[in-house]
Each structure stands twice: as structure tokens, then as C-alpha cells.
Amino acid sequence: MSVVVAIDAGTTGVRSFAIDESGTPVGIAYTEFPQYFPRPGWVEHDANEIWAAVQTTLAELTSVLTEPIAAIGITDQRETIVAWSRSTGEPLHRAIVWQDRRTAARCDQLEADGQLSTVRGTTGLVLDPYFSGTKAEWLLGEGGVVPNSDLALGTIDSWLVYKLTDGGEFVTDTSNASRTMLFDINTLEWSPEMCGLLGIPQSALAEVRPSSGRFGVTSPNCAAGAGIPISGIAGDQQAALFGQACLSPGMVKNTYGTGSFIMMNVGDSPVPSPVGLVSTVAWTLADNSTTYALEGSVFVSGAAIQWLRDGLGLIDEAADIGPLASTVDSSGGVYVVPAFTGLGSPYWDPYARGTIVGITRGTGRAELARAVVESMAYQTRDVVQAMSAASGRKLSELRVDGGASVMPLLLQLQADQIDITVNRPMVTDSTALGSAFLAGLAEGVWASTSEVADAWQLDSRFDPGPGRTSADELYAGWKRAVERSKGWAGS
Secondary structure (H helix, E strand, O other): OOEEEEEEEOOOEEEEEEEOOOOOEEEEEEEEOOOEOOOOOOOEEOHHHHHHHHHHHHHHHHOOOOOOEEEEEEEEOOOOEEEEEOOOOOEOOOEEOOOOOOOHHHHHHHHHOOOHHHHHHHHOOOOOOOOHHHHHHHHHOOOOOOOOOOEEEEEHHHHHHHHHOOOOOOEEEHHHHOOOOOEEOOOOEEOHHHHHHHOOOHHHEOEEEOOEEEEEEOOOOOOOOOOOEEEEEEEHHHHHHHHOOOOOOOOEEEEEOOOEEEEEEEEOOOOOOOOOOEEEEEEEOOOOOEEEEEEEEEOOOHHHHHHHHHHOOOOOOHHHHHHHHOOOOOOOOOEEEOOEOEEOOOOOEOOOOOEEEOOOOOOOHHHHHHHHHHHHHHHHHHHHHHHHHHHOOOOOEEEEEOHHHHOHHHHHHHHHHHOOEEEEEOOOOHHHHHHHHHHHHHOOOOOOHHHHHHOOOEEEEEOOOOOOHHHHHHHHHHHHHHHHHOOOOOO
């Protein structure tokens, strides 16, 4: 017997997660790392602090494991970009996080210059500071990073493989590369046109490999030990799609994490990027077969719960929000639009800002908590409606995971709002599970994707309640609140 370890390098913390050959979790360790907000709308991480968190969780996890580690998989926060020195292995600037809005004006300029159709057709993405390309351009300009032969520009997965192999490998996978705005999702190669447009030297970018396959082996400096194959990499939402066993075209999942990310498997060809959504690589297997997806990205979901905890002090722990919100039958007409760093799908407004409307003298902690929970369901409905329109099909079920999926209140609200069944699996850590499956497939722990599908087990099912009037009226109020948040920061 052996286990597979997933390193889940998320936006606010790192989780190291081990599963056995049946797909059953056998160990987990988690630690948070600091967030930096140097200016309004700017979000940064210290890449060394992320690496330290990886080492801490690996050490804690491996101290309780009794079986050898067959492989390591990595999943990460995708669009966050790191610049570091290949020779020293040290960061050259704080990492710029996917939530960061500092390049909004640059995206506006590129759109005004007529570049949107090029971006959509080549990368499947939209012109938004969410993606890595304009962040990398900023680092090489205002960020003061010098573009020379020593420079490495990569997403968090590339940074971690580089550290785990003590500088031996500078690699990424197709799913992460497809989030940079520098990658051609049709040819599955870095795009000379996009790199030229943004002034990014291709020599500074990582080698792109399949999501399932050998990326390298750990060096002695790895807290889990030396010689362990690193054999799976996928961006967090693509990993969750794989972990949810959404392996057939038309299957959809939503991950309630720092943000909410709704993704649909669309098969072996990219769907032209529709308005409000992006087309992206889901994964590439070792046989070089590639699966594509449609995705809608909600920037703030679970992060709004953290804001209630850390910013307002309304709850002591994130887990308190469900019980508190459940003490009232409604928000009393209060809507919270958590556009703290702009609005993602389907609005793509980097200038939107957080808004609370409908407050009365009777509004209290419970109403605000419920309004935050409801905002997660409304934002998902925004995306699901756009996805149904783009794909031409009504979804039959939504598979959910992520931290907030433990809340029955949220999942019932979600089923009511989208009018389809919401299914929660036994293992809700689908992001880590997916990267572990990708790694285990490469090393023969699982023989096929059919075995991955067999490992998915239903925990709870939430069916929509009778009647649509109430849900639709609540949603209409949400749409009014969203309109008030748009364009607040100006252009």
C-alpha cells in the first residue's frame, strides 16, 4: 500500500492532503500565510512564506503517515504570478495575486486598442487584471524586475516545483499556462503574439507539460523526503473538476473557496469564449489528450466570510456564519455585493466595489451574515445562467465542494436559485483530491480515469423547493444591488 500527497497552495493558506489507493483521506495539515494589501485593490503574497507553509504542512503530514508516498500532486491559485532568480531561488518582488486590480487601466487600454478579439481567440480569456499576463508586464515595468536570462516568471505551481526540486525543474502544466493570457489554447504552446504584445520574454516562462506525468522528483530539502515523484499539476479549479469526476462533457462543478468558480467540461475542443465566461484548458493527460472547459469566476465568495470575521468582527470563526445566518428566515431585504476587488463573471467590471444596500434599523449581525451567504448563491446563479446560454443546455446537476459547501443553508439556497439539484460528495476537498488523482494516474496508483470516477461518492443532495416566485424576486433584488456596485472606483 502507498499514499498520494496533494499540495493545495490556495489563496490564504496551504493544505497538504494524503489519500490512499481507495481515494480515502488519511491525513491532512493546513496553515495560513499572510496577505498584503499595499494599496486599495492591490493584493500580494510573499512567495517564500508560501514555500514555508508548504514545508510546514508536509512535515506535519508526513509525521503521521505510515505508508510510503507514491507521488505528489500540486494544485494552486492559478493566476497569481511570481518573479524569481533562477540562480538564487529568491523572489524578486512579492507575488501579485489573482485578486489584484492594479492593471485594470492597462486592460482598458488594450481593449481600446482592439486587442480583445486576439486575446479571446488565442487564450480563451478576457481582458481583465485577474489573469497573469498584465501582472507579469507590470512586474517588468513598474515593478522593477529586470528581464534577463536569470529571470523566472511563473505561477505558484512552477515556483513550488522549483523549490521542491531545489531549482532542478522549471515547469508548469497546460491548465495553469492557460490562465496566464500568454498561452495559445489551440496549439497548447506559449503564444509569441501575446508575449510580444505584453513584452514578456518567452525565455522567462516555464516548460509546459501535461497535467498528469512526471515533472521531477523531490530533493533532500523537501520536508516530505527526497526522491518522491512530482507527477500531477493542475490549477485549483481544474483540479476540482477532475476530483469531482466531471469527466464527461456537460458535467459541472462549483467550488466555494476564496472565490467561487463554476466550471463545465466541454470535451476535447475549446468552445469559443462567450460573453461573460472564459474558455480554458481543464487538463492534459499523459497520453497528451486534452480536455477543455468553460468557466465563470466569482472573485469573492468565502473571502466575504473572512471579511465578516477579520474586518468587522461579527463572527469569531468562519464556521460560525452558517449557524448565525440560520437564526433568521431572511436577510430582511439586505444585499451584500462583495465586489471587494471588482466583479468577475459575467460582469467583468474591475471598477466595481463592495456594496451593502437595504439596511434598516432592524438589520443586525444575523441579517448581514445571511446576506453574505445569499450573495454566494446569487453570484453562482449569475454564472450558471450565462453557462446554460453559452452551452445551449440546462444543467442537470451541480456538484459542489470547497469550505463553504459544508453549509446546508447555502446549498439549499443554491438549489432554489438555480432550480437544479445540488450534490455534495463525501470528500469535499475536491481540489486536492483532483491533483492527487492526476499524480497517482501518472505513477500507476490508479489505472484509468474510470477508477477515478468510481471513487466519487455522494454525501448529500439538495433539491430545489417548490415554486420559483420567491427565488426570482430575491434574485431581482440582487441584480439591482449589483448595478449599484458597478464602476464605483472609476476608470
